[in-house]
Amino acid sequence: METDIRFTHKTLVEQCKAGNSSSQFELYGLYVDAMYNVGIRFLGSKEEAEDIVQDSFVDAFKNLNNFKYDSSFGAWLKRIVINKSINRLKAKRIPVVPMDAHEYHLSDETPLETNPVDIKKVKLGIAKLPDGYRQIINLYLIEGYDHVEIGEILNISTSTSKSQYHRAKKKLLEIISEM
Template sequence: METNILYTHKDLVEKSKSGDRNSQYRLYELYVDAMYNISMRMLGIKEDAEDIVQDSFVEAFKNLTSFRYESTFGSWLKRIVINKSINYLKLKKIPVTPLDQHEYHIGEEVSEPVKSNDINKVKNAIKILPDGYRQIISLYLIEGYDHIEIAEILGITVSTSKSQYHRAKKKLIEIVNVL
């Protein structure tokens, strides 16, 4: 029997739509850790990430009737968490630096590659990155969004997303090499 991935946890979602608190709690338990990790990677502050995740679940359960199985519940919820995290950063006035008026030539020069056993160095380096860079790195490398999607999410141009990503990657490599 083949199952469609879009309908993962459909019974819990449907019961939650009708207000079943036990089903809502079960969905919360299934997704809270992943959503926290997403928000934490973007915000870098434990308490802020926890607040964003709680707000995201509240919003998701309030608007569950608009969920139409066009994506998985997890990806729908992930989008809410990312949008709330970005809005929080905007409220804190942490801008993504627009680079449209500048032309940057970024070569493929990379210092020595990061070895797989240095993953902790990379994780620590990402935490050290400035917020705007950490945002781009998280959305592109970790969450898997492309530059068109990032531009849409952040309200910037595609070229700004690409420039920010390359600058963030360069800064990340510098930090990893120092650690």
């Protein structure tokens, strides 16, 4: 029988809720690398990613009783990591959406068909994106959020998220094609 993805590691999560430290260590082991990578993608620095991941796990374990299986534990934890990362960027006054954000950019939505690109090139391309473009690309393409969710995360409207994403994607494709 296929169990709902939301209940992945349910036993483990329940043991953690009861304060079992070896379960906490086990759950930590399952997610630490993934979360660390999320942190690096957003913050671009290993030290800061470590800081955020550490903080997120502490928060997650302390507030585990608020986790009610509305999503999987991994998704819940990832949101904590992302929210903390975004807040960190904002505190540093690094733009999380393009500076000149406005919503009149619904121009060319014709899918830009491209040949399958080398993932390595995409990585390099994302790294070269200006601040403000990178986060929305990460959120949509790699973390797999939809525009409603991105709107919540970045505190912008769904349509802004869409238009900003399209702009960022265009920019990314430009950078990649120049490689």
